[in-house]
Amino acid sequence: xxxRRQGGKLKKGDLILFxxxxxxxxxxxxxxxxxxxxxxxxxxxxxxxxxxxxxxDEDTEQRIDSGDGWNLVRIRxxxxxxxxxxxxxxxxxxxxxxxxxxxxxxxLPHKLTVEVQ
Numbered sequence: 001x002x003x004r005r006q007g008g009k010l011k012k013g014d015l016i017l018f019x020x021x022x023x024x025x026x027x028x029x030x031x032x033x034x035x036x037x038x039x040x041x042x043x044x045x046x047x048x049x050x051x052x053x054x055x056x057d058e059d060t061e062q063r064i065d066s067g068d069g070w071n072l073v074r075i076r077x078x079x080x081x082x083x084x085x086x087x088x089x090x091x092x093x094x095x096x097x098x099x100x101x102x103x104x105x106x107x108l109p110h111k112l113t114v115e116v117q
Contacts, residue, residue, distance in 0.1 A: 102117075
């Protein structure tokens with residue numbers, strides 16, 4: 001029988017360890033949530049070459065053409081999204097809009113990356 005359990009109850013040390021892990025997880029979540037600020041610009045790259053840099057402050061739409069197809073990148077209300085594309089699965093189009101530094105939307109068929117910085 002397991003020595004750590006007494007009648008199906010947790011020991012005091014187990015409870016303290018669980019609460020410490022829970023508190024640490026909460027602190028990490030808060031740090032990530034509040035320290036990662038809103039991005040100021042969007043960098044669109046095509047196969048590791050920067051195609052265009054846009055400001056999140058201006059609403060705009062840009063069509064990005066590549067040898068493999070096209071994507072329509074939209075900035076609206078400080079968030080960027082891929083509003084249309086001619087790729088087969090449309091994963092980039094279904095991705096929710098992003099606005100936080102470090103977030104990305106990737107279209108693998110077109111080798112396109114939309115990153116907030």
